[in-house]
Amino acid sequence: AQSVAQPEDQVNVAEGNPLTVKCTYSVSGNPYLFWYVQYPNRGLQFLLKYITGDNLVKGSYGFEAEFNKSQTSFHLKKPSALVSDSALYFCAGSGNTGKLIFGQGTTLQVKP
Amino acid sequence: NAGVTQTPKFQVLKTGQSMTLQCAQDMNHEYMSWYRQDPGMGLRLIHYSVGAGITDQGEVPNGYNVSRSTTEDFPLRLLSAAPSQTSVYFCASSYVTGDAYEQYFGPGTRLTVT
Numbered sequence: 001a002q003s004v005a006q007p008e009d010q011v012n013v014a015e016g017n018p019l020t021v022k023c024t025y026s027v028s029g030n031p032y033l034f035w036y037v038q039y040p041n042r043g044l045q046f047l048l049k050y051i052t053g054d055n056l057v058k059g060s061y062g063f064e065a066e067f068n069k070s071q072t073s074f075h076l077k078k079p080s081a082l083v084s085d086s087a088l089y090f091c092a093g094s095g096n097t098g099k100l101i102f103g104q105g106t107t108l109q110v111k112p
Numbered sequence: 113n114a115g116v117t118q119t120p121k122f123q124v125l126k127t128g129q130s131m132t133l134q135c136a137q138d139m140n141h142e143y144m145s146w147y148r149q150d151p152g153m154g155l156r157l158i159h160y161s162v163g164a165g166i167t168d169q170g171e172v173p174n175g176y177n178v179s180r181s182t183t184e185d186f187p188l189r190l191l192s193a194a195p196s197q198t199s200v201y202f203c204a205s206s207y208v209t210g211d212a213y214e215q216y217f218g219p220g221t222r223l224t225v226t
Contacts, residue, residue, distance in 0.1 A: 004154075043116075043220050044217040092155075102147075102154035102155040104152055104154045105152075
């Protein structure tokens with residue numbers, strides 16, 4: 001069965017420090033991987049995606065993600081966190097079924 | 113360009129009542145889908161459609177019905193509401209299937225079933 005896992009319910013980081021939100025996947029075929037962000041009482045917003053090519057993907061708001069095929073991971077990163085980055089982050093993936101599977105979500109808390 | 117719109121934003125139903133959640137998009141997207149979001153469970157796919165007249169079941173389809181008579185609209189019907197359907201519902205759309213293209217999400221409908 002296909003799955004996407006986010007092992008951390010919450011990540012806490014100080015403003016200005018680098019942040020990482022973890023994601024691992026298990027999909028059949030070539031993986032298509034996405035990160036979305038959700039602010040309170042809002043819908044999900046697309047941040048970035050990996051389809052093929054360069055393993056380091058750059059996205060919106062200074063976020064990037066690294067695709068690692070051997071570790072089946074797609075961790076979200078940012079070199080310097082902002083308080084405004086505090087939100088709920090979802091990793092999602094699909095393989096050859098065409099259906100998008102979401103992780104459980106990770107709450108990012110950035111403290112001043 | 114309004115993107116993906118959903119109505120209503122909030123709804124309270126009694127057990128056994130039926131209702132329709134509306135979803136519309138103005139981006140000429142072929143693919144549309146409905147998800148429910150529950151704490152600690154991420155988003156789970158209810159139903160999806162790859163074009164007008166074509167629908168299919170997702171991960172949690174029981175108790176829900178959909179139709180796609182136009183490219184723009186994709187309503188979700190709750191046939192007989194149950195407390196287990198208390199959730200936040202999101203509609204999403206994308207250019208083709210949901211695999212290689214990012215999805216655009218509506219603002220959500222918060223449903224409470226008492």
